[in-house]
Amino acid sequence: MEQFYLDTPKEGFIDITAKVKEMVKRSQIRQGICQVFIPHTTAGVTINENADPDVVTDMLAALEHMVPKLPFRHIEGNSPAHVKSTLVGCSISVPVADNNLLLGTWQGIYFCEFDGPRTRKVFVQVVGV
Numbered sequence: 370m371e372q373f374y375l376d377t378p379k380e381g382f383i384d385i386t387a388k389v390k391e392m393v394k395r396s397q398i399r400q401g402i403c404q405v406f407i408p409h410t411t412a413g414v415t416i417n418e419n420a421d422p423d424v425v426t427d428m429l430a431a432l433e434h435m436v437p438k439l440p441f442r443h444i445e446g447n448s449p450a451h452v453k454s455t456l457v458g459c460s461i462s463v464p465v466a467d468n469n470l471l472l473g474t475w476q477g478i479y480f481c482e483f484d485g486p487r488t489r490k491v492f493v494q495v496v497g498v
């Protein structure tokens with residue numbers, strides 16, 4: 370199990386693919402699975418297009434639109450960020466082959482910040498042989 374820290378903006382998708390790939394290399398696992406887990410309740414992790422940066426901008430806009438402006442009860446005032454975290458999810462897994470992530474050509478791994486700026490933690494676990 371490895372971990373790293375991220376200093377995040379107020380809101381945004383941060384490409385962490387290179388960092389995760391580096392950890393897979395270091396693990397020396399040839400065949401297996403890589404799990405990325407975010408131990409936070411107002412952030413998430415997802416896989417999506419890494420070619421056109423407008424895609425992640427559009428996803429943030431869509432998530433903003435999906436979460437209604439309700440009279441939320443949570444005293445901290447960040448319930449929309451909690452809801453977005455649950456919509457996106459807090460973990461992903463990617464197959465590992467030849468000591469590399471089996472991502473598609475246009476796939477990148479994104480840390481999703483919904484309530485920054487903060488220092489966030491990311492766990493990466495590679496299991497296999």
Ligand code: ZN
Nearest residue numbers: 443445447448
């Ligand atoms: Zn809260």
